[in-house]
Amino acid sequence: MNSAESTLELVKQRKPRHALSRELYTNEDVFAEDLNQIWHKEWIFAGHTFEIEKPGEYFTLQVGHYPVVVVRDDQGIVRAFHNACRHRGSRICQNDKGKNAKLVCPYHKWTFGLDGNLLFAGNMGAEFNPKEHGLMPVNCEIVNSYIYICVADEAPNFAPFRDAVTPFIEPHFLDNCKVAYESNLVEKGNWKLVFENNRECYHCDGSHPELLNSFVENLSVAGVGGEEDPELTEHWNKCEAAGLPSRLVMGETGNYRMTRIPLSAKAVSYTMSGKPAVNGRLDKSGVEDIGALLYFLYPSTWNHFLGDHALSFRVLPLSSGETLVTTKWLVPKDAQEGVDYDLDNLTKVWLATNDQDRQLVEETFRGVQSPAYRPGPFSEIAENGVCQFVDWYCDTMKERLSK
Incomplete structure (x- = not known):
C-alpha cells in the first residue's frame, strides 16, 4: 500500500469515541498525509x-x-x-x-x-x-x-467562516489593537495532540491552577450539542442584549466554533486576581463581565476575547513530533506598557498554562510511542470537545483519502 492507502486504513480502524492509535500520531507516512490532506488544503x-x-x-x-x-x-x-x-x-x-x-x-x-x-x-x-x-x-x-x-491552488470557500465569525469579533475592534507580547513555544509532540489537549479541560483541575482563577469550562459548548446550562443561557442573554453575539455557532463540518462563556465568580479577565489586566476596553458593550469569547478554526487556531484584551493562538506542525504554538496578547493600540498594563500581570496566566500544556503534550507523545499503548475511550461527560476534534480529523481524512 502507498502512504495514502495505509493512512486511510489506520483512520478506518479507529473505534468510535476512542482516541487515535499510536501510528496516527507517530507514523511518518501519516504525517505526510496530514500535510497533504489538511495543512496544504485548509485555511x-x-x-x-x-x-x-x-x-x-x-x-x-x-x-x-x-x-x-x-x-x-x-x-x-x-x-x-x-x-x-x-x-x-x-x-x-x-x-x-x-x-x-x-x-x-x-x-x-x-x-x-x-x-x-x-x-x-x-x-x-x-x-x-x-x-x-x-x-x-x-x-x-x-x-x-x-x-x-x-497554499492550495484552489482554496475552500472562505465565505461561510467569514459570515459566522465576523459578528462575534467585530464588537471587539481588533483593527484598533496591537501585539503587547508574543510567545513561541515548540512542543515536542504531534500537532493533533496539541489540539486535543486544547479541546478539553478534563485535565485542568490538576494542571492549571493559574488559569482556574478565572476560567470555568462549560461542557454545554464542547461542540457536540446537548442541553443548555441555565447560567450559560443567562450569560448569553445578557451579552446579546448589549450587542455581543454569544450563542454557540458551529461549522457544517465541525471545523469551526464560536461561543461566549462566563468566567468564574467575580473574574473578568485572565489574571491571577481575576481583575482586568488592561485599563480600558476592547468592546463598547458597557457590561463589565462579558466572560470569554472562544473561537477555533481547525487545524491552526484557537482564540480568547475578554473585555480588556484578547489572545490569538496559532498552531503549525514542524514535524511528526514537533509543533510550534504561537501566542499573542492583544491590547488596544493606545495602551501603554507600565501605564495601562503590567506585562507580567497580563501574560502570567497563559505563559504558565502554555508551559503546563506543553509538558502534558510531550508526556502524552512519549507515552503513545510505546508499542504497548492502546487507545482508550473518551469520557462522555468531559471529553466531548476532544472527541469532536478527532471525529473531524478522521472524517476529513476519510473523505479526502478515498478520492
Whole structure:
C-alpha cells in the first residue's frame, strides 16, 4: 500500500469515541498525509493585519512544506506569496519579520516588488521576460484583522467562516489593537495532540491552577450539542442584549466554533486576581463581565476575547513530533506598557498554562510511542470537545483519502 492507502486504513480502524492509535500520531507516512490532506488544503491562520501596518512590512511562516511570506504592498493591500525565488528557489525573506522597500533574493539579487512582480534579474539575456517570473501568490483572506492563507491552488470557500465569525469579533475592534507580547513555544509532540489537549479541560483541575482563577469550562459548548446550562443561557442573554453575539455557532463540518462563556465568580479577565489586566476596553458593550469569547478554526487556531484584551493562538506542525504554538496578547493600540498594563500581570496566566500544556503534550507523545499503548475511550461527560476534534480529523481524512 502507498502512504495514502495505509493512512486511510489506520483512520478506518479507529473505534468510535476512542482516541487515535499510536501510528496516527507517530507514523511518518501519516504525517505526510496530514500535510497533504489538511495543512496544504485548509485555511491557516497566519497573523494579524496590525502586525504589518506599513508598506513593506512582512512576516514569514512555514505551512508544512511551504514557506510563505505575508506582506503589505505599496497600495496598502495585504498579500501572501510563496517565499521561494523564481530563479533557483532560495527563500527571499529569511527573517521571521521585517520591513523592505522591495523583496530582494539574497542569493542572486533578483528583485521583486511588494506586489510580487519581478523588477530586476541581472545577466539573464535579451530573451528573458520578467513578467513570466513573478512570485507565486498564496490565497489570502482577511477577517477583522485575522489573516488567513491557503497554499492550495484552489482554496475552500472562505465565505461561510467569514459570515459566522465576523459578528462575534467585530464588537471587539481588533483593527484598533496591537501585539503587547508574543510567545513561541515548540512542543515536542504531534500537532493533533496539541489540539486535543486544547479541546478539553478534563485535565485542568490538576494542571492549571493559574488559569482556574478565572476560567470555568462549560461542557454545554464542547461542540457536540446537548442541553443548555441555565447560567450559560443567562450569560448569553445578557451579552446579546448589549450587542455581543454569544450563542454557540458551529461549522457544517465541525471545523469551526464560536461561543461566549462566563468566567468564574467575580473574574473578568485572565489574571491571577481575576481583575482586568488592561485599563480600558476592547468592546463598547458597557457590561463589565462579558466572560470569554472562544473561537477555533481547525487545524491552526484557537482564540480568547475578554473585555480588556484578547489572545490569538496559532498552531503549525514542524514535524511528526514537533509543533510550534504561537501566542499573542492583544491590547488596544493606545495602551501603554507600565501605564495601562503590567506585562507580567497580563501574560502570567497563559505563559504558565502554555508551559503546563506543553509538558502534558510531550508526556502524552512519549507515552503513545510505546508499542504497548492502546487507545482508550473518551469520557462522555468531559471529553466531548476532544472527541469532536478527532471525529473531524478522521472524517476529513476519510473523505479526502478515498478520492
